[in-house]
Amino acid sequence: MKFTIATIPGDGIGPEVIQETIKVLETMAAIGGHTFSYPLLLAGGAALDATGHPLPEETLQTAQEADAVLLGAVGGPKWDHLEGEYRPERALLGLRKSLGLFANLRPAVLFQPLKDACPLHPATAAKGIDIMVVRELTGGLYFGKQERLQDETGGWYAYDTMQYHESEIRRIARVALELAKGRSGKVTSVDKANILESSRLWRKTVMEEAAAYPTISLDHMYVDNASMQLVKSPGQFDVILTENMFGDILSDEAGMITGSIGMLPSASLREDQGGMYEPVHGSAPDIAGQNKANPLATILSAAMMLRISFGLEAEAMLMESAVEHVLNQGLRTGDIYSDGCQLTGTREMGAAVVAAVKQLE
Ligand code: NAI
Numbered sequence: 001m002k003f004t005i006a007t008i009p010g011d012g013i014g015p016e017v018i019q020e021t022i023k024v025l026e027t028m029a030a031i032g033g034h035t036f037s038y039p040l041l042l043a044g045g046a047a048l049d050a051t052g053h054p055l056p057e058e059t060l061q062t063a064q065e066a067d068a069v070l071l072g073a074v075g076g077p078k079w080d081h082l083e084g085e086y087r088p089e090r091a092l093l094g095l096r097k098s099l100g101l102f103a104n105l106r107p108a109v110l111f112q113p114l115k116d117a118c119p120l121h122p123a124t125a126a127k128g129i130d131i132m133v134v135r136e137l138t139g140g141l142y143f144g145k146q147e148r149l150q151d152e153t154g155g156w157y158a159y160d161t162m163q164y165h166e167s168e169i170r171r172i173a174r175v176a177l178e179l180a181k182g183r184s185g186k187v188t189s190v191d192k193a194n195i196l197e198s199s200r201l202w203r204k205t206v207m208e209e210a211a212a213y214p215t216i217s218l219d220h221m222y223v224d225n226a227s228m229q230l231v232k233s234p235g236q237f238d239v240i241l242t243e244n245m246f247g248d249i250l251s252d253e254a255g256m257i258t259g260s261i262g263m264l265p266s267a268s269l270r271e272d273q274g275g276m277y278e279p280v281h282g283s284a285p286d287i288a289g290q291n292k293a294n295p296l297a298t299i300l301s302a303a304m305m306l307r308i309s310f311g312l313e314a315e316a317m318l319m320e321s322a323v324e325h326v327l328n329q330g331l332r333t334g335d336i337y338s339d340g341c342q343l344t345g346t347r348e349m350g351a352a353v354v355a356a357v358k359q360l361e
């Protein structure tokens with residue numbers, strides 16, 4: 001099969017981790033008889049330097065036409081003085097908006113060789129963590145009406161509104177329910193239905209959608225309890241489905257209980273299975289250009305791309321197994337290093353994953 005991957009290396013460690021990921025993808029293409037093409041596009045600081053704008057029209061257009069977008073990271077101190085539409089991060093917002101990305105997927109997986117990096121109780125870590133947070137990305141508190149006003153005494157007040165349309169809830173619920181089919185089959189919908197009207201509509205609508213998925217077990221949890229349960233017994237969760245702000249907070253919490261930021265992938269999806277895949281981390285200017293960055297978050301993001309946007313489940317699993325394999329071999333970049341392991345660089349880690357893919361195939 002043929003796929004076009006709009007590839008945006010970006011700034012800082014972005015180009016380094018993307019380079020290793022392409023090597024792994026090329027190995028997968030050779031094994032599966034697929035053809036991947038990687039039109040290289042500018043965004044963020046790199047685009048500002050070259051064109052004066054963080055999101056050139058050509059990048060937008062190629063990203064829209066591609067089967068998926070693979071992004072490193074954007075931003076860095078060189079562009080910190082810029083404001084408004086010239087900030088490098090505006091490229092991310094522009095891409096999300098114009099691609100219509102409404103579902104943000106953040107897996108939190110504790111690889112057993114890294115269980116010492118888990119900040120939770122060792123007995124909890126030993127049980128394993130494998131959670132998929134599905135966050136609604138275009139509605140809720142972050143996009144509702146907001147205003148700052150003065151009351152009759154002259155004092156300021158402000159408000160934000162949390163608003164959801166049934167149709168928005170249905171489409172994100174379907175993403176979570178579909179994902180659960182390929183996992184252990186459990187969805188926990190997180191809301192605050194004891195207080196918020198939008199959460200009561202959320203809960204009712206999610207239940208209606210779930211009726212079409214008799215093999216999936218659905219339960220509901222209030223967001224405050226969910227944040228406690230994530231650190232108390234994360235093993236109870238499979239897919240967490242939640243609205244924008246709750247998901248922002250819970251996905252960061254879920255990510256951190258697995259250890260390093262250098263291990264966390266993400267996907268943002270639109271309705272037609274297309275999407276944008278990127279590591280959770282930023283451009284890490286402190287280690288850029290030093291062959292120190294962990295490429296595994298980006299490699300795992302590319303595995304999600306194969307699974308979700310390209311339907312290549314076997315290939316995705318092979319990539320993920322290869323990552324686990326190199327960790328089992330004791331290879332570690334600095335961010336995940338612990339005593340007794342072998343400290344390695346970005347390129348060496350990429351090469352080790354390529355070798356593991358070939359070995360495990
Ligand atoms: P960051 O994620 O870039 O770095 C935080 C810390 O984690 C640093 O010490 C860094 O060295 C380390 N780190 C991050 N990724 C790593 C990796 N793959 N391997 C090893 N160590 C890694 O966050 P920070 O420092 O807040 O932001 C730096 C720049 O990145 C800023 O310009 C920020 O705006 C941008 N940024 C971009 C994002 C994106 O493109 N999606 C997301 C977050 C930040």
Ligand code: MG
Binds near residue numbers: 248249252
């Ligand atoms: Mg956040």
